[in-house]
Amino acid sequence: MPAAISPTMERPSAQPTAPALAVSAAGTAASAAARTIIDIDHVDFFYGPSQALHDVSLKLDEKKVTAFIGPSGCGKSTLLRCLNRMNDLIDGTRVAKGSIKIRGVDIHGPQVDVIELRKRVGMVFQKSNPFPKSIYDNITYGLRLQGVKDKSRLDAVVEKSLRGAALWDEVKDRLHTSGLGLSGGQQQRLCIARAIAVEPDIILMDEPCSALDPISTSKVEELIHELKKQFTIVIVTHNMQQAARCSDQTAFFYLGRLVEFADTRTIFMNPANPQTEAYVSGRFG
Amino acid sequence: MKRFFDAELETFRSHLVLMGETSIRQVRDAIRALVEADISLADRVVAADDEVDQLEIKIDDEAIRYMNLRSPVATELRFVIVGMKASHDLERVGDEASNIAKRAAKLAAEPPLKPYIDIPRMANIALEMLRDALDCFLHMDSDKAIAVVKRDSEVDAINKQLYRELTSFMIEKPGTISRAIELMFISKSIERIADHATNIAEEMVFLAQARDIRHTDELKKSTLS
Numbered sequence: 150m151p152a153a154i155s156p157t158m159e160r161p162s163a164q165p166t167a168p169a170l171a172v173s174a175a176g177t178a179a180s181a182a183a184r185t186i187i188d189i190d191h192v193d194f195f196y197g198p199s200q201a202l203h204d205v206s207l208k209l210d211e212k213k214v215t216a217f218i219g220p221s222g223c224g225k226s227t228l229l230r231c232l233n234r235m236n237d238l239i240d241g242t243r244v245a246k247g248s249i250k251i252r253g254v255d256i257h258g259p260q261v262d263v264i265e266l267r268k269r270v271g272m273v274f275q276k277s278n279p280f281p282k283s284i285y286d287n288i289t290y291g292l293r294l295q296g297v298k299d300k301s302r303l304d305a306v307v308e309k310s311l312r313g314a315a316l317w318d319e320v321k322d323r324l325h326t327s328g329l330g331l332s333g334g335q336q337q338r339l340c341i342a343r344a345i346a347v348e349p350d351i352i353l354m355d356e357p358c359s360a361l362d363p364i365s366t367s368k369v370e371e372l373i374h375e376l377k378k379q380f381t382i383v384i385v386t387h388n389m390q391q392a393a394r395c396s397d398q399t400a401f402f403y404l405g406r407l408v409e410f411a412d413t414r415t416i417f418m419n420p421a422n423p424q425t426e427a428y429v430s431g432r433f434g
Numbered sequence: 435m436k437r438f439f440d441a442e443l444e445t446f447r448s449h450l451v452l453m454g455e456t457s458i459r460q461v462r463d464a465i466r467a468l469v470e471a472d473i474s475l476a477d478r479v480v481a482a483d484d485e486v487d488q489l490e491i492k493i494d495d496e497a498i499r500y501m502n503l504r505s506p507v508a509t510e511l512r513f514v515i516v517g518m519k520a521s522h523d524l525e526r527v528g529d530e531a532s533n534i535a536k537r538a539a540k541l542a543a544e545p546p547l548k549p550y551i552d553i554p555r556m557a558n559i560a561l562e563m564l565r566d567a568l569d570c571f572l573h574m575d576s577d578k579a580i581a582v583v584k585r586d587s588e589v590d591a592i593n594k595q596l597y598r599e600l601t602s603f604m605i606e607k608p609g610t611i612s613r614a615i616e617l618m619f620i621s622k623s624i625e626r627i628a629d630h631a632t633n634i635a636e637e638m639v640f641l642a643q644a645r646d647i648r649h650t651d652e653l654k655k656s657t658l659s
Binding site for chain 1: 435437438439498499502503504505
């Protein structure tokens with residue numbers, strides 16, 4: 150690994166001269182074209198003896214929405230959870246081969262702080278999981294862990310994050326009531342607000358709308374569209390219309406292998422692989 | 435509730451409006467080139483046909499993209515499909531305008547066979563039909579669309595009358611044959627423009643009411659509003 154790479158993977162926007170900026174996987178740091186932020190290179194992944202990912206290689210662009218689609222068990226959620234090492238929390242799992250780099254830094258490198266990684270790569274889960282605390286405390290939880298105590302700064306982050314998650318107007322008068330008192334759709338947006346409060350680089354979303362009604366789903370999709378101006382988003386979804394609506398690029402997985410990765414329009418209009426076509430047409434899966 | 439892709443539908447709609455306006459301008463200029471024997475205007479109409487063609491490509495692309503990625507249903511689905519079909523009709527209108535302009539340029543080199551009265555009158559009706567069809571298409575006004583469909587016979591009648599008149603010219607004075615044939619083609623082009631306006635109006639009824647009135651006598655027997 151080049152010595153110039155910052156193991157903490159500071160965001161280049163936060164520190165324009167940070168060493169990480171000097172290393173772009175695509176080597177196009179100066180260009181206006183989309184830059185690779187996540188570089189997944191020939192990854193094999195195992196749950197104990199069972200191989201869940203086979204030789205997956207994928208480069209994801211910065212400030213784009215990438216959708217992972219495929220039938221259940223195809224490995225899409227596994228790969229998503231690899232991106233912030235959430236799989237480390239499951240015994241017996243391992244990336245047996247290949248590497249995952251974020252802004253050029255191997256996330257399995259010895260100097261990588263996993264807590265720092267998960268701060269940079271936030272996550273929103275299928276089922277909304279607000280902490281059993283007030284809305285305010287949900288948002289400020291991460292910052293308080295980092296030792297931030299300044300009330301005015303915390304207040305500002307709460308408002309910014311809730312506005313960013315399109316929830317502010319609905320909850321501004323009850324910030325100190327329990328997050329669990331919100332509707333399902335609001336809880337999911339609260340989780341998104343909590344994820345963006347620590348200013349991550351990347352937000353991973355694992356089926357974020359599957360437990361939501363169509364109106365709430367539509368609000369979250371709207372939000373995804375807004376968030377991509379600031380963040381890189383990777384979303385796992387079973388809903389192909391959602392992938393079509395929300396994402397810029399789509400990766401189709403089947404039996405632990407990446408079958409096809411292209412612009413979303415291509416995947417849904419003229420996929421190169423017959424398996425992709427069969428899946429997006431609803432013929433299997 | 436506003437959705438982030440609503441702007442795409444608005445862009446699609448505005449391109450349709452632009453294509454409609456461009457096609458109408460092309461027909462109007464082609465007829466003016468004929469009446470005023472203005473070769474340079476005729477040439478400009480022929481050159482500008484590409485504008486209409488490019489809009490058709492753009493509208494098709496937007497419609498396909500919208501259907502592919504946004505999964506439209508109900509009125510929105512009908513709007514995108516009908517918009518795409520209307521753009522094909524408008525492209526044909528643009529072609530007819532170009533055909534008229536080419537013939538106008540040829541005729542401009544010779545003395546007029548007769549004063550141009552019926553052709554501009556017929557063209558005015560066709561243009562009104564086109565304007566009304568597009569207008570009701572954009573305002574979902576199916577009553578107006580029905581009126582457009584019913585006017586098609588007016589244009590057909592003038593076309594037939596012109597054919598008879600021009601045929602007698604040719605019989606009486608064979609020297610007029612080439613000019614009369616050009617005028618017959620122009621008349622036919624205008625008749626086709628009215629047909630395209632009628633198609634758009636019929637599509638409009640499908641858009642507003644999800645009912646297909648093409649190739650049926652439903653118009654006569656139903657209250658479509």
